[in-house]
Amino acid sequence: MKKIVILLTALLLALSGMVGCGENKNPGVDDDVTSYFHKYSEPLTMNVGQWVSDEKQFPVGQTPSDNEMYDLVAEFTNIRLKPTFTTAYGQSFFDKVAMLQASDELPDVTAMDATCFDSAVEAGQLADLTEVYEKLASPTLKRLIESNDGLYKNLGTVDGKLYGIPEPKSDIEGIPILWIRKDWVEICGWTNAEGGLQPQTYEELEDLLYSFKENQSKIEQQTGVKGTYPLALYKEFSGASPYRGIMNAHGAYPGIYLKNQDGSLRYGSLDKEMKDGVTTLNKYQADGILRRDWATQDSASIAAEGGQGKYGVFIDAYWAPLATQIQGVIGLKEGGTNPGLSEADWIACPIPSVDGVEISPINDAAPERYYVVNVNYPNPEAMIILMNYLVEGSNLESSEEEGTGYYHPYSVAYRQLSESEKYASRMIYNWLPVILDDPTKNATMATKITAALEDASKVSELVGQEKYYYDLITKKAETQTDRLNSWVWRMIYGPEGGVLACKEYKSTTVNAFMSAPTESMVLFNNILNLQIENVAMTKMICEYDLSQIDQAFTKFTSDWHKNGGDKILKEING
Known part of the structure; x- marks a missing residue:
């Protein structure tokens, strides 16, 4: 009997050792953790x-x-x-x-x-x-x-x-807004219906773009830059891109899934509003509003042209002033690196909608x-x-x-x-291996910093990063770096900045499908996105007459369904 007990004990010890081999080798710390800010013993x-x-x-x-x-x-x-x-x-x-x-x-x-x-x-x-x-x-x-x-x-x-x-x-990530060359607006003598410099309606935005085109010689003479064009567009269609911004203005939501009234999901790029947006860009292409060969240019090359002062309007996110292509043309009014562009500056404002209904741009919340x-x-x-x-x-x-x-x-x-x-x-x-940020932080900072810039008594209410960026904005400009920091952070968090421009939108639109890709998405998304959708949209903008767009859009929707789209919709709608 004693021998049996010894054998059983040995067997149990062996088994416990085997189990241990399959577990994490980190022994851990056996603390009774009750505090949010625990420090391990x-x-x-x-x-x-x-x-x-x-x-x-x-x-x-x-x-x-x-x-x-x-x-x-x-x-x-x-x-x-x-x-x-x-x-x-x-x-x-x-x-x-x-x-x-x-x-x-x-x-x-x-x-x-x-x-x-x-x-x-x-x-x-x-x-x-x-x-x-x-x-x-x-x-x-x-x-x-x-x-x-x-x-x-x-x-x-x-x-x-x-x-x-x-x-x-x-909560404003990836939201597209307009960035407009203020000096170009002033050179053209353009104003909106109320005498301001920001387009309040889509008709005014188009009027501004065509004013840039009509005054091209005058703009080039006064800025010293040749080969200018009104609106930047490039071949990538995702993110806070010009393409997405124009589509959102037409009530279209490319590349994301939207919820129908019955709860089922549909693919936004198939909506009829997409055809309207493509038709507008086709007209811009024909009228010289866009760079003629934009479809061969990526975002980096178009960004470089921004730094050379080539275009009057581009569409991007609130943090665009951090990008060197914008900084490259501002000149900072004195001692700028581009003397011929020393009066350049940018206006940030929301994109107006085509139909007058409040625009609800895509928010990359996933x-x-x-x-x-x-x-x-x-x-x-x-x-x-x-x-x-x-x-x-x-x-x-x-x-x-x-x-x-x-x-x-x-x-x-x-x-x-x-x-x-x-x-x-x-x-x-x-x-660090973990990064977490407050999704509402930027909007809160912009509101409080703007209040402090407009009322000095509010400065005492600024805390943490709010005070840090306020100090950068208001610091006496003794160097080029000081001037750059002041301009950049004012154009992000100040009263005329990108964050508050984003907050003028009353709502945003998020992708109704945020789960991991389905089996069919893994199989077909590259074909659907790159070989079918992007190619079709690019051709509709660049190659077709207006009379051909209806037929081309119908073919695109049919091709999308036949080449895996139907299978994707079936999977996500159960």
């Missing part, structure tokens, strides 16, 4: 997937796996971040994560795209975060993740369990990445703790837990580090 290793925007961003002696941002996290949380891999952000990063997911070698914590997320959930590779999120997510973190009517939390939830934290997108925890990681709450620190620190806002005027010590330390001379030109928050 012992160092806790967190193996992560880390993207790197530019290794040149790191000062001498620092690397993606050993830098002061990692040190700051360790100081406050005792979490020791350890990259399992580093790669450039974008498709190469998501491809690497997908490879690790396929071989069941995911890091403890990583970001992944929607397709990989669905696959990892189905394979049982991700930790259920439901309990730790409800218990430990700070009020600020919950507000961010549950914004947009719970969109992001719902996207990370499968069968009632929270498996991932999607990164919230700015998250690019989901943050997840390996099911074998013994401390899944650690990712939530890390996120709590980041949203209180990197966002530089008052703590919702403690009230207005209180800043968590991590926030103070992060501010000191990020604004130090060593890191002034580096976006050091990008050095």
